[in-house]
Amino acid sequence: MACEDVIDVALSDxxxxxxxxxxxxxxxxxxxxxxxxxxxxxxxxxxxxxxxPPALNATVQIIDEESGEVFxxxxxxxxxxxxxxxxxxxxRDYTLEVVYEGQTYRATEQLVPTGSINSVExxxxxxxxxxxxxxxxxxxxxxxxxxxxxxxxxGFNNYLVTDDEFYQDESLTFSYFYENIEPGDLLTITLLxxxxxxxxYVDQALVQSGENGGGGPFAVPPATAxxxxxxxxxxxxxxxxxxxxxxxxAVPFTVE
Numbered sequence: 001m002a003c004e005d006v007i008d009v010a011l012s013d014x015x016x017x018x019x020x021x022x023x024x025x026x027x028x029x030x031x032x033x034x035x036x037x038x039x040x041x042x043x044x045x046x047x048x049x050x051x052x053p054p055a056l057n058a059t060v061q062i063i064d065e066e067s068g069e070v071f072x073x074x075x076x077x078x079x080x081x082x083x084x085x086x087x088x089x090x091x092r093d094y095t096l097e098v099v100y101e102g103q104t105y106r107a108t109e110q111l112v113p114t115g116s117i118n119s120v121e122x123x124x125x126x127x128x129x130x131x132x133x134x135x136x137x138x139x140x141x142x143x144x145x146x147x148x149x150x151x152x153x154x155g156f157n158n159y160l161v162t163d164d165e166f167y168q169d170e171s172l173t174f175s176y177f178y179e180n181i182e183p184g185d186l187l188t189i190t191l192l193x194x195x196x197x198x199x200x201y202v203d204q205a206l207v208q209s210g211e212n213g214g215g216g217p218f219a220v221p222p223a224t225a226x227x228x229x230x231x232x233x234x235x236x237x238x239x240x241x242x243x244x245x246x247x248x249x250a251v252p253f254t255v256e
């Protein structure tokens with residue numbers, strides 16, 4: 001008869017670190033410009049914790065570095081800021097500033113242009129399981145005459161990073177396969193323009209956290225992934241997360 005001993009592993013609780021997930025999206029919308037964004041402030045927690053605590057009592061603002069104008073953001077729910085973003089322009093520096101527990105965190109970025117989604121249609125192919133999978137066929141056009149990086153968001157925390165190394169100045173058609181969706185479900189396919197640094201960060205986050213798990217490109221991976229946000233008060237106490245500003249194109253699609 002085999003004997004089994006229960007071994008209790010004592011894990012120390014690390015000091016919580018600030019996580020700043022900040023993405024602002026811009027769309028021309030046929031002359032009626034739309035700016036959407038969200039800044040989420042949370043704290044890292046112990047390995048076995050099932051809840052992610054928000055970082056409370058922070059102040060968040062966006063600074064237009066060209067005009068010097070400051071745009072305070074409003075906290076819509078604990079740790080989540082969705083209101084107060086400026087109207088964005090290309091080739092203009094915008095700084096995210098977060099003040100939390102006496103420390104100031106900053107990152108400066110520009111609006112990154114995106115390609116355009118030409119069509120979204122439903123196919124009848126599958127990868128592994130015909131009964132469980134639904135094929136969506138996407139065609140989009142690359143921005144010509146420059147190297148570009150893109151982030152596709154398919155909903156349900158599903159993301160894809162791609163660059164135009166092999167389809168520069170052309171359009172690309174590819175299939176994406178959903179699992180366990182039903183006729184009548186409404187999907188939104190979103191294409192965001194991103195820069196090389198953010199593409200690398202997202203790739204690392206997706207690989208380490210699992211492509212379909214957690215919070216997608218903003219999930220904190222098991223290993224340390226440095227983002228672009230710095231702590232100007234105590235540089236060694238850097239936060240996790242990233243600040244990105246992206247032009248986006250989005251297409252809604254109803255499953256047949």
